[in-house]
Amino acid sequence: MPPPGVILDIIEHRRRVEGAGSLKNPVKFHRQDFHTLRQYCLDNRLRFTDGSFPPDSSSIGPGVLKDHDLARVVWKRPWKIVQNPCLIVQGVSRFDFMQGKVGDCWFLAAIGAMTFQTRILEQVLPIDQGFGNDYAGIFHFRFWRFGKWVDVVIDDKLPTLDGKLIFVHPNRDNEVEYWAPLLEKAYAKVCGSYADVIAGSVSEGLMDFVGEAYVGFILKPALSYLWDLMDRAKKYVSLMGCATLAVTPGEDTELPNGLVAGHAYAVTGVAQVISHGHPMKLVRVWNPWGFTEWKNDWSDKSPLWQTVSEENRRKCLKDADNGEFWMSMQDFLENFCELHICSLSPDYLDDSECCWTSSTQEGRWVAGVTAGGCTDHMETFWTNPQYLVTVENETQHTEDQGTANMLVSVIQKSDKKHRHLATMYQIGFYVFEVPPEFQNSKQRFPASFFNTHKPVEQTKTLISARGVPKFFWLRPGQYIIVPSTKNPNEASGFLLKIFSKFKVFVEECCVQPDFDVRTLSHSQSYEPENIKNVFSQYGDQYMEINAEQLQKLLNEKIIKRATSQTEGFALDTCRSIVAMMDLSTTGTLSNKEFSRLWRKVLNHRDLFLKLDESRSGKLPLSKLWNTLQRTGTMVDHTLIHLITSRYGNSYGEISLQSFIFLQLRLDYIDKTFHTLSKGNGMHLQQKEWLHLAIYS
Structure with missing residues (x-):
């Protein structure tokens, strides 16, 4: 029998104090050590089978396959599917894989974006493994999960039906390359099963690959500076993804223009070309299905490509039915509803030279105690966790596009083992300036304070998403940041992540007793x-x-x-x-x-x-x-x-x-x-x- 959860939490906390959870020292998911297990298998001439994510129907999960198909599933190692399988063949590419029967386009879009960033790819896919001399049927991958990096061990048994892979599978042009199916299996293990990877936001995948600065944008109304920001982001270590609005909830509907409604895409590039003597800002987008592309202006066969220089045409245009296409920034803003960018630092947010610092606070909304809901519920709002932020250094504030000196995000953290059982609450945060009479108070601010003071910044809306960010400018002073759910008594853990262009001091407010x-x-x-x-x-x-x-x-x-x-x-x-x-x-x-x-x-x-x-x-x-x-x-x-x-x-x-x-x-x-x-x-x-x- 495993030890109680409280004991496991204590062990994890001690390990984190000692540095566990960092990229160099990730937490071992299910306490499985890849190198120890692989060496044991090599010493005993065994092929690893993962008892914590067994090759049976429990790992596939409910609702993915019909019962009669589920009974026919055979789990096979890659070398029983193809001859001479490889983990990676001549580098990784977004064209290496195709989506399978599980609706995880959001996750695959994040993978596609990751293939452009070698540094991030090496974080997620360690290079100390493969099908060579040290092969023992065991692989491992790393993901950033709610404030810590975890190392996830899997065996290489993959579910097949009639001899073919059910889920992500190698592209037909290179059927021996298996990094993507194995990566998907590791992520399914983290989420609870393959079924638990169905439906999500591309932002989740981006965060789990990068683990640092996340920014999301609602594309209507359009932001005039957004293309410039995307152009800067591509020059840094950043991943970008986007999504279209669903026509029918839960269904992918192909539209006449070639886009798919309610679908996640990767943003794989931006470019500016001269067309008819005028600059044209373009965005390159990739559909993780590997087919079904945009059909209008600047698509693969658009005559507009004949209006640009041969150099730009050769550099940008690759006429192939591979799911990737170009479109104008204007069409991008009109047809996509959201954009997500995740990077190792927020340097791309403006063009100033600075060094961002970060601070992470871990908290919890406890039903009936610290889950007070949003400002629509002022009688309980003050009971939410409160964080005192001291901004000391003077920074130059201009009205230039996108200028900000703070990036704050709140990330909700479910305790559920299976992702599909987790409730995705509507979350956000509020920033209140502390007036002189309350300066340096470390006690919880009472209800009367929030009834008489309005926030100087807040998330535009409370969104049902894992992470809700906002970047903005604050002048020197003291502020109270209050993360909240929409309604009182919505219980969840959370992370409050603060990036700033200057040193800030963050501490949680204590409780003020109303009698002794x-x-x-x-x-x-x-x-x-x-x-x-x-x-x-x-x-x-x-x-x-x-x-x-x-x-x-x-x-x-x-x-x-x-x-x-x-x-x-x-x-x-x-x-x-x-x-x-x-x-x-x-x-x-x-x-x-x-x-x-x-x-x-x-x-x-x-x-x-x-x-x-x-x-x-x-x-x-x-x-x-x-x-x-x-x-x-x-x-x-x-x-x-x-x-x-x-x-x-x-x-x-x-x-x-x-x-x-x-x-x-x-x-x-x-x-x-x-x-x-x-x-x-x-x-x-x-x-x-x-x-x-x-x-x-």
Whole structure:
């Protein structure tokens, strides 16, 4: 049985602190080490078979093939399909492969764009593998996934039907080249199955290949500076993709002009030619189907090519039915709805010379706590994560085309193993300037601030996409950036990525308590005489209280007196409370041990009741973060997510008994660590760890 997810998260975090997740030290997907596995196979004369992505129907996934076809699928290694297969033949090209039965044109368009950038290609497709002497049926590829690079190991068994590859397959002109089918399989593994690669935005593929600066454009209304920006992007290490608007959702419809509606394309080049004595800006686009091209002006057979110089014609025009074509920038803007550019840096955004710096913050929208929705929901908007950004250096701002000094993007991160199960929320962000009276405040800005201040920048619309970027100009000062989903209680992890032309300081805002726990009036039940009376009423003849007696005591003295709308303490909870307070490990509480417990219980009850004005016995989880901060507990997004998952209910609430138990447990964990630790760490032998884990 694998270890719990919390443990795996801790291991991953430690590895990232040590540098794991970088391109030079990627995270091993499913903890599979390519070089170790390959050497084991070579030493034992084996061909690798991947148990984590097995060659069976589970890896194909639902809805791709009909049942009778699925039953006939045979998984074959390339050398059983063709003689002398190769990973790469004379370099890679967008014309090396053809799309198969799965609708992943968005991913293949990103691959096509990548073939122009050797540096990015070598990031994704390591050169230390092939079908030569070290062949063992194992390959690996690298993808940028939500802030970290992962190394994905696969076997080379590919699904076939009637002897032919079902999904991406080599071009007919070079049937022995297999880098593209294997790359698609590795990506299907990351997404969960081949079915999970169906339907998406080309921006997803571009981000997973590059992992740095992403910018997207809605092409209507047209941006006058866009062609110049694309021209600069092609000179840097950048990938570009675009898409047409769907006529019928979920269907690819070929239009009379040769384009396909609802389809992803790669932008493979831009050029300016002289036609009829006037400059003409052109864009080259590639259809990952490998056929079906634009039929109008500047298409392969357009007479307009006879109006340009022979040099330009020879340089640009290749009349072949390969899915690639030229069109004017005007036609590009009129027929495509979006453009995506992903690059190693945002240098191309304007023509100034600068050195961009970057900062990445990882956060989470927790339902009922930090998922406040957009500004249409001002009563909860302020509960979203808030990031204080300090802009110190003066930068020259001009009104030139595309001038900006900040590129900010929010990227949503699903916890689902299968991509098609992930909900793609509408997301965006808002930027508020911090006025002088709030300068240098590191506390969470209250609802009143957002009710009286308007954002100086924001994403134009909240978009249902993995990443939503915007580039803009900010003058020196302090700002609050608030990432949000469209609606409250939409739970997801996210990355906030900030590129700037100058050094900026980014930190998450803390929570501002609206009252001090120390101001709470103490209950008369705190008095020693009252504690003694309670203890004698429920204790046994040996002057001790066991878990069953404690359960009765807490439910009668705490729950029934506070509320009648909650079920009370469970026996197992009371056993845990006894274990945490039992100094003599007898399984019972003495008078002294009970006195310590009773004071804590009453204190936590009073805090809860101060917030639970309706006496419902339940507290909205939205109040939990502030409440924990007031008691001195340091809470981050991950901890609050775990707490709400473990102690909250499906209605976004925490009950009185769960709140008291949570506070007792946090106090126990804190004391345990500080008692046994040396500095910032703690070492336990296995027996010691078992004792702690079992009796608590």
